[in-house]
Amino acid sequence: VITPPIIDCDVHNGLRSRDDLKDYLPSRWHRYYDDSAGWVSAAGSVVPSAPRRGVFRHDATPPEGGPPGSSLDYLKAHLLDAWGVERAVLSPLESIEFAQHGEDGGALHTALNDWLVDRWLTQDERLCGSISVPVEDPTRAAVEIRLRSSDENFVQVLVLASTRDPLGNARYRPMLEAAADAGLPIAIHVGGHGGTLTSCGPFRYYLERRALYPHAFQTHLVSMITNGVFEALPELRVIMMESGFVWLPSLLWRLDRAWRDLGPEATRLGRAPSEIVRRHFWFSTQPIDEPAARGDWLQTLDWTGMHDRLMFATDYPHWDFDAPDQALPVEFDDDLRKKVFSENAKSVYTFSSARART
Amino acid sequence: MSTRTTLSSKRLASSLVTVTAHVVGKLEEFPPGARRSVTVGGRAIAVFNVYGKLFALRDNCPHQGASLSAGTVTGSITSPGPGCYGYDRNRAVVTCPWHGWGFDLCSGRSEFDPQRTRVRAYDVGITSDAALLRKTADDPGPAEVLRIENEGDYVVVFT
Numbered sequence: 001v002i003t004p005p006i007i008d009c010d011v012h013n014g015l016r017s018r019d020d021l022k023d024y025l026p027s028r029w030h031r032y033y034d035d036s037a038g039w040v041s042a043a044g045s046v047v048p049s050a051p052r053r054g055v056f057r058h059d060a061t062p063p064e065g066g067p068p069g070s071s072l073d074y075l076k077a078h079l080l081d082a083w084g085v086e087r088a089v090l091s092p093l094e095s096i097e098f099a100q101h102g103e104d105g106g107a108l109h110t111a112l113n114d115w116l117v118d119r120w121l122t123q124d125e126r127l128c129g130s131i132s133v134p135v136e137d138p139t140r141a142a143v144e145i146r147l148r149s150s151d152e153n154f155v156q157v158l159v160l161a162s163t164r165d166p167l168g169n170a171r172y173r174p175m176l177e178a179a180a181d182a183g184l185p186i187a188i189h190v191g192g193h194g195g196t197l198t199s200c201g202p203f204r205y206y207l208e209r210r211a212l213y214p215h216a217f218q219t220h221l222v223s224m225i226t227n228g229v230f231e232a233l234p235e236l237r238v239i240m241m242e243s244g245f246v247w248l249p250s251l252l253w254r255l256d257r258a259w260r261d262l263g264p265e266a267t268r269l270g271r272a273p274s275e276i277v278r279r280h281f282w283f284s285t286q287p288i289d290e291p292a293a294r295g296d297w298l299q300t301l302d303w304t305g306m307h308d309r310l311m312f313a314t315d316y317p318h319w320d321f322d323a324p325d326q327a328l329p330v331e332f333d334d335d336l337r338k339k340v341f342s343e344n345a346k347s348v349y350t351f352s353s354a355r356a357r358t
Numbered sequence: 359m360s361t362r363t364t365l366s367s368k369r370l371a372s373s374l375v376t377v378t379a380h381v382v383g384k385l386e387e388f389p390p391g392a393r394r395s396v397t398v399g400g401r402a403i404a405v406f407n408v409y410g411k412l413f414a415l416r417d418n419c420p421h422q423g424a425s426l427s428a429g430t431v432t433g434s435i436t437s438p439g440p441g442c443y444g445y446d447r448n449r450a451v452v453t454c455p456w457h458g459w460g461f462d463l464c465s466g467r468s469e470f471d472p473q474r475t476r477v478r479a480y481d482v483g484i485t486s487d488a489a490l491l492r493k494t495a496d497d498p499g500p501a502e503v504l505r506i507e508n509e510g511d512y513v514v515v516f517t
Binding site: 057058059319320321322323325326327 | 421422423424425428429430453455456457458
């Protein structure tokens with residue numbers, strides 16, 4: 001347990017068994033759900049390789065069985081109690097295996113959100129959640145966001161980073177607009193169905209995927225800014241989750257220069273891109289970057305000027321978990337500790353102190 | 359590969375000059391395949407039994423402190439050159455349960471940076487030497503006192 005109490009903004013719970021979703025899925029979809037097991041995932045996979053024996057920590061399997069992250073009791077003991085977590089934002093990643101279009105995609109995501117509320121978010125006051133949406137069907141995603149917008153159990157909208165198009169593309173606008181209207185940040189998180197992740201095509205190894213994931217986030221950031229998303233939706237806030245942030249200085253230096261030199265091309269962009277990033281973006285820490293000279297980490301944070309925007313995350317129970325008391329590459333002073341472990345998350349999330357409990 | 363280290367009184371006597379012997383349990387509590395964390399002098403030490411051979415490492419990964427005793431023990435993948443792979447089952451490697459760093463169970467040296475990244479390895483052996491057992495049972499702090507009931511084989515970690 002460390003002080004101050006931490007807010008863990010990236011925790012992954014999941015279905016104990018695939019069938020558990022059926023309690024929340026209209027019966028007309030059950031046959032489809034059974035028949036499509038494994039199919040969407042196989043068809044949409046962009047990962048030709050995987051980390052060692054799967055994505056989970058090898059010491060996080062619940063004693064009663066089931067995959068890591070599938071047991072409420074064990075997640076409470078193994079993460080929340082063990083590390084003194086005050087709030088954990090749950091992001092189930094089942095959407096990766098769900099259809100992203102049409103009625104079926106809509107029904108699956110609605111069922112998943114109902115399951116999350118019923119089995120998790122109303123069971124422990126430390127838990128709050130992400131709204132899962134069919135990202136590639138943005139109108140339907142907007143419907144789901146509006147359906148959940150008055151439910152204070154949800155604090156963000158989960159958008160998996162491997163989209164079919166960069167998020168500044170106009171077709172995603174209804175989804176972004178619904179989030180802005182609901183006052184909920186969009187959390188762009190590793191995972192998804194579409195893009196190549198790199199700017200040049202597929203890679204061979206998981207190691208490459210892991211090292212190059214910032215490409216996807218950089219693409220979304222630049223796309224949203226240059227396509228005027230934040231001019232159209234001045235209330236929209238974006239969290240880059242599992243993206244890293246140390247690449248930000250060089251990108252912003254270059255992007256600001258491009259804007260100065262080529263601004264007339266993107267006529268909707270009235271402010272320097274770096275100014276927009278500092279106003280609209282937050283970043284999570286995990287997987288924390290580990291420079292050879294550890295002090296360079298703080299130097300880089302200084303270059304970004306994002307001391308008020310960096311939020312601690314464990315990514316529990318995934319294999320690249322960051323331990324709250326061990327992961328930091330350098331000592332933080334008290335002020336930075338408070339910001340990164342707690343205050344910055346409170347600045348972007350609306351946590352309800354008196355949420356209805358069942 | 360059931361090499362079994364039996365320690366003579368003489369070796370123990372000389373070891374005690376520079377190191378401390380800690381009886382950490384009966385041998386049958388560490389059967390082949392066992393990976394157990396024991397506390398010795400306030401330190402967590404992971405004791406492994408791999409096909410009858412005992413190993414002991416500090417039970418904290420030098421990266422972020424995960425328990426290596428919750429890791430996976432395998433042989434070692436070797437590659438003498440491009441396109442050639444081998445599996446050396448005579449070397450034992452533990453893979454950290456979190457970020458997958460591999461450590462040689464014998465030396466504690468990491469797979470990816472053996473010179474600079476390592477975890478402390480301890481000598482470990484088996485003894486039934488009554489003198490040693492009395493000595494270690496009476497000697498160290500209260501937390502480490504092990505009640506010796508009968509003659510038999512005991513696992514000893516040297517720190």
